[in-house]
Each structure stands twice: as C-alpha cells, then as structure tokens.
Amino acid sequence: MxxxxxxxxxxxxxxxxxxxxxxxxxxxxxxxxxxxxxxxxxxxxVIIEEAFVPVGEEIFVNLSDENSKRYVKLNLSLSYDKRNKDLAAEIEQKQVVIRDVAIFYIKSCKAKDFEPANEARLKGDLISRINAKLTTGVLKDVYISDIIVQ
Incomplete structure (x- = not known):
C-alpha cells in the first residue's frame, strides 16, 4: 500500500x-x-503610391430606369499602384476594353444607383468588372468626376 x-x-x-x-x-x-x-x-x-489614368472621353449613356428616359454623363479615372509598370502598359493597351466594360456596366444601372449611399457598391462593382479583364495587376480605385444624372 x-x-x-x-x-x-x-x-x-x-x-x-x-x-x-x-x-x-x-x-x-x-x-x-x-x-x-x-x-x-x-x-x-506599406505605402502604395497611386498613379491615375483617365478612361478616354466622357461617358454619356442612357440608364436602365423603366418608364422614364434617364441618362448619365460622367468622366472616369482609374488608379493603380504606380510601381506596377506592367499594369500601366496593360491599361493603356486595353483602353478600349476598359471603356467598353465601364459603358455597359453604367448602362445597366438605374438613377438611384448614383446616389451617395450606393457609391461604394457602384465603384466596387465597376472595379471588379474591369479587374476581370486585367492580367498584370489590379486597380486600386475608380474616381468619378463631372457627373450629371438627368
């Protein structure tokens, strides 16, 4: 024991x-x-320096609002990491494709999509659609200027 x-x-x-x-x-x-x-x-x-490139001339398209003829007129600029020279060249080369993606996306929007409360979603959707066409990097942001929704 x-x-x-x-x-x-x-x-x-x-x-x-x-x-x-x-x-x-x-x-x-x-x-x-x-x-x-x-x-x-x-x-x-981590500090990312942005470079900016405009998306061609202003975009002027009809919106998809039902029972009314609404349109939007705006200018777009894209921002990306300034150190990514390959992406800068690709954006320049695919200018027509990027503009086409932006126009067809904006045409699918309604006037209410351009209200300030929906701005983040609008920009996020546009960035992801354009990024799908890019292979050497991704966009940081999309800037909308001179916007008129009528």
Missing amino acids: AEEKKEKKSGKKFALIIVLLLIFVGGGTFGGVYYFMSRNAASNP
Whole structure:
C-alpha cells in the first residue's frame, strides 16, 4: 500500500511537471510571436503610391430606369499602384476594353444607383468588372468626376 501511494505521488509530480512545462513553452511562444508581429507591423508600413489614368472621353449613356428616359454623363479615372509598370502598359493597351466594360456596366444601372449611399457598391462593382479583364495587376480605385444624372 505504501508503494501505491509513492507511485501515485510520483505520477502526480510527473503530470505537474508536464503541465508546467507546457504552460512555460506556450507562454514563451505566445510572447515571441506577439513581439515579432508588433515589431514588424510598426516598422514596415506599406505605402502604395497611386498613379491615375483617365478612361478616354466622357461617358454619356442612357440608364436602365423603366418608364422614364434617364441618362448619365460622367468622366472616369482609374488608379493603380504606380510601381506596377506592367499594369500601366496593360491599361493603356486595353483602353478600349476598359471603356467598353465601364459603358455597359453604367448602362445597366438605374438613377438611384448614383446616389451617395450606393457609391461604394457602384465603384466596387465597376472595379471588379474591369479587374476581370486585367492580367498584370489590379486597380486600386475608380474616381468619378463631372457627373450629371438627368
């Protein structure tokens, strides 16, 4: 019986040592990862310089509003990472394709799509449709200027 007590005590000590070892290793790992991540995040901010290119002449199209003749007249400009020279060349080369995508997308819109509350969705949809045609990079943003919805 005395031997059983010694074996139980020995087993409890062994389990306690294992648990403490796991806590120590886990805490050290967490501390190291936290230190490394916070150090890299603070020291390496990513700054993307934008370059801009207009999408040809102004776009003037009818909207798809039912029971009324509505139209929109606007100018578009695209922004992309200035360091991506291949994308700049591709945008220049595919100017006609990009303009076509923009015109057909805008024609499918209704006047209410150009309200400020819908601006983010409108721009996001347009960016994703144009990006689908690009192979060397992606657009950062689309800027709409001189807009008239009538």
